[in-house]
Amino acid sequence: METRTLNKKPQNHQKIDKRPDKRFKVIDITMKRNHYRQDALIEILHKTQEAFGYLEPDILEYVAHALKLPLSRVYGVATFYHLFSLKPSGEHTCIVCLGTACYVKGSDRILATLQQELGIQSGETTSDNQISLLSARCLGACGIAPAVVFDGEVTGKQTPENALKTIKIWQEEE
Amino acid sequence: MDLEELLEIKETTQAKHQKKRKRVRCCTAAGCLSSGAKAVIDNLNTEVKHQNLTEEIEVTSVGCLRLCSQGPLIEIDPDDTLYQQVKPEQVVAIIDSLNGQQNRENLPQKTDLTHPFFAYQQPIVLENSGKIDPESIDDYISKGGYQQLRHVLLEMTPNDVTQEVTKSGLRGRGGGGYPTGVKWATVAKMPGQQKYVICNADEGDPGAFMDRAVLESDPHRVLEGMAIAAYAVGANHSYIYIRAEYPLAIKRLEKAIQQAKRYGLMGSQIFESPFDFKIDIRVGAGAFVCGEETALIASVEGKRGTPRPRPPYPAESGLWGDPTLINNVETYANIVPIIREGGDWYASIGTENSKGTKVFALTGNVENNGLIEVPMGTSIRKIVEEIGGGVPNQGTVKAVQTGGPSGGCIPAHLLDTPVEYDSLQKLGTIMGSGGMIVMDQDTSMVEIARFYMDFCQEESCGKCVPCRAGTVQLYDLLTKLIERKANQQDLDKLEALCQMVKDTSLCGLGMTAPNPVLSTLQYFREEYITLLQST
Numbered sequence: 001m002e003t004r005t006l007n008k009k010p011q012n013h014q015k016i017d018k019r020p021d022k023r024f025k026v027i028d029i030t031m032k033r034n035h036y037r038q039d040a041l042i043e044i045l046h047k048t049q050e051a052f053g054y055l056e057p058d059i060l061e062y063v064a065h066a067l068k069l070p071l072s073r074v075y076g077v078a079t080f081y082h083l084f085s086l087k088p089s090g091e092h093t094c095i096v097c098l099g100t101a102c103y104v105k106g107s108d109r110i111l112a113t114l115q116q117e118l119g120i121q122s123g124e125t126t127s128d129n130q131i132s133l134l135s136a137r138c139l140g141a142c143g144i145a146p147a148v149v150f151d152g153e154v155t156g157k158q159t160p161e162n163a164l165k166t167i168k169i170w171q172e173e174e
Numbered sequence: 175m176d177l178e179e180l181l182e183i184k185e186t187t188q189a190k191h192q193k194k195r196k197r198v199r200c201c202t203a204a205g206c207l208s209s210g211a212k213a214v215i216d217n218l219n220t221e222v223k224h225q226n227l228t229e230e231i232e233v234t235s236v237g238c239l240r241l242c243s244q245g246p247l248i249e250i251d252p253d254d255t256l257y258q259q260v261k262p263e264q265v266v267a268i269i270d271s272l273n274g275q276q277n278r279e280n281l282p283q284k285t286d287l288t289h290p291f292f293a294y295q296q297p298i299v300l301e302n303s304g305k306i307d308p309e310s311i312d313d314y315i316s317k318g319g320y321q322q323l324r325h326v327l328l329e330m331t332p333n334d335v336t337q338e339v340t341k342s343g344l345r346g347r348g349g350g351g352y353p354t355g356v357k358w359a360t361v362a363k364m365p366g367q368q369k370y371v372i373c374n375a376d377e378g379d380p381g382a383f384m385d386r387a388v389l390e391s392d393p394h395r396v397l398e399g400m401a402i403a404a405y406a407v408g409a410n411h412s413y414i415y416i417r418a419e420y421p422l423a424i425k426r427l428e429k430a431i432q433q434a435k436r437y438g439l440m441g442s443q444i445f446e447s448p449f450d451f452k453i454d455i456r457v458g459a460g461a462f463v464c465g466e467e468t469a470l471i472a473s474v475e476g477k478r479g480t481p482r483p484r485p486p487y488p489a490e491s492g493l494w495g496d497p498t499l500i501n502n503v504e505t506y507a508n509i510v511p512i513i514r515e516g517g518d519w520y521a522s523i524g525t526e527n528s529k530g531t532k533v534f535a536l537t538g539n540v541e542n543n544g545l546i547e548v549p550m551g552t553s554i555r556k557i558v559e560e561i562g563g564g565v566p567n568q569g570t571v572k573a574v575q576t577g578g579p580s581g582g583c584i585p586a587h588l589l590d591t592p593v594e595y596d597s598l599q600k601l602g603t604i605m606g607s608g609g610m611i612v613m614d615q616d617t618s619m620v621e622i623a624r625f626y627m628d629f630c631q632e633e634s635c636g637k638c639v640p641c642r643a644g645t646v647q648l649y650d651l652l653t654k655l656i657e658r659k660a661n662q663q664d665l666d667k668l669e670a671l672c673q674m675v676k677d678t679s680l681c682g683l684g685m686t687a688p689n690p691v692l693s694t695l696q697y698f699r700e701e702y703i704t705l706l707q708s709t
Contacts, residue, residue, distance in 0.1 A: 141208055143545075
């Protein structure tokens with residue numbers, strides 16, 4: 001399998017080297033643990049995305065083959081659910097919650113500010129591959145609305161200015 | 175595991191807690207964690223160790239302490255003190271005060287526990303929440319946990335259990351409000367060897383987080399309720415379908431299942447009865463439609479979460495075509511107290527057609543954001559104005575939204591309506607899973623309607639045309655209105671289309687998608703009219 005590893009991602013190219021890609025092992029172990037059951041497809045895709053960061057067509061093919069499922073079915077599932085992504089995400093991710101509680105407290109303004117600052121729409125990644133901007137449908141953190149997730153960390157009571165500050169720090173890191 | 179062992183764990187755990195002079199309970203549910211509870215509890219642990227107080231002071235990580243907007247929260251036993259917005263650097267002052275040294279300036283603010291927010295609550299589902307360590311099965315057992323499962327398995331027939339639940343008058347807490355006892359009896363009656371029990375922990379409603387709080391605060395309570403349900407309907411395999419957006423709840427559930435297995439409370443021949451039971455976790459992947467039971471089943475089977483027409487209902491033909499019982503997290507969490515105290519006791523709380531209590535996630539433009547559990551029949555005014563403390567900064571309540579995208583808005587003049595399944599339905603909204611979002615005078619109701627329509631068009635699974643295309647058209651019409659490009663004809667079209675989408679969609683998502691538009695049209699029509707093009 002190592003011949004089809006993802007050398008498309010330049011930053012990983014050196015890491016992969018000529019050794020076999022360990023990330024495929026993660027998928028293999030998950031599939032084995034689930035006894036290659038076809039109904040465990042969503043679990044397996046979760047693990048796969050965790051390992052690779054996103055779901056490449058090549059990996060979907062690999063999973064389909066191992067579970068003896070048609071690729072159309074695997075692709076269908078991968079594209080149906082919002083949490084699966086077929087595109088790589090940026091170095092940093094920023095998820096603005098657009099749940100109702102966050103919305104009535106102004107999270108739409110936060111999103112608008114960030115979109116303007118980064119020059120991208122929600123769901124896109126900046127051209128330098130640095131920041132991915134996303135929106136969520138409700139994080140269940142309504143008590144501290146409006147909430148924004150910066151690199152996996154949920155922060156509450158955000159304002160456009162606040163969120164902008166975090167983004168600026170990321171941009172300066174570069 | 176037998177009763178004696180269970181009681182022994184109960185006593186030793188209680189004794190262990192009582193031995194300590196003080197007990198500091200730190201909320202580590204998701205809300206408080208996001209406000210920095212991790213650093214607080216870490217500091218508490220280090221400081222207690224540093225001052226050699228481990229024998230006297232116990233620091234426990236507990237579930238939700240309710241007042242989420244003021245987190246991180248810390249409660250101290252036996253002082254009955256709740257500190258809010260605790261900062262890590264205030265930990266020393268807190269420990270000093272536990273040692274009798276007063277260092278008032280550095281102490282965090284105390285919360286008034288006699289405030290209606292706490293005083294009006296009647297915890298049944300949340301009785302252990304904030305009291306026990308959710309990651310310790312011993313703590314759960316110390317509160318009488320798993321005794322009801324034993325009681326049911328050894329002293330009741332499946333039929334007795336179902337009858338007790340029927341007697342309690344419990345209705346499904348996921349939103350529909352279907353009588354739980356009737357649902358259980360239907361599945362129990364079905365022929366066939368293989369049956370399944372599913373716990374719907376998808377909670378996709380924006381603005382709702384009750385299920386999350388229950389799972390993060392008291393996961394064993396849900397497991398015990400599911401095991402009792404499985405015994406009652408004759409199933410031995412169950413699934414919890416949970417949102418991937420709730421990683422902490424998933425982690426705590428996994429841990430709880432492992433602990434229960436180790437204690438022999440899950441697996442084969444539980445309490446030396448012939449009852450076998452196992453639970454698997456299925457993590458969702460972000461699709462609102464999967465809250466709909468037939469779509470949820472498809473997702474558990476590893477497919478796209480698209481619904482199918484009912485009948486046959488899952489009770490007859492569910493997971494892999496076998497009879498399947500699906501209930502929501504809060505419904506299962508109600509089972510243990512019903513068995514413990516009896517169905518009659520439960521039926522004595524609440525109103526005639528809505529029994530018991532309901533957990534609400536009270537959020538939006540309201541002073542006290544958080545989780546509340548109140549008896550059914552409590553008026554919305556009492557919830558919003560007294561428990562919630564009203565709109566901050568002298569604002570006024572314009573509307574209260576319940577039921578998420580499937581619900582509607584209750585205008586201010588109807589706030590005296592009691593919270594019941596039927597009374598809310600009469601107002602054109604629903605109880606839903608229990609999100610309650612307060613909106614103040616500055617909220618544009620047309621924009622709120624468009625906000626929900628945006629949600630629905632994005633979340634539509636695309637299987638049936640009325641929902642797939644209808645929601646897009648509704649969204650466009652609302653946009654036209656907001657941009658002041660619409661005329662009376664567009665408004666008429668909007669109303670007619672709402673009705674059509676409602677009547678012809680395949681599943682609950684489409685059928686209820688127009689509700690926020692219809693309910694705002696009903697109560698805030700003038701806002702729509704003022705947006706019409708002046709020509």
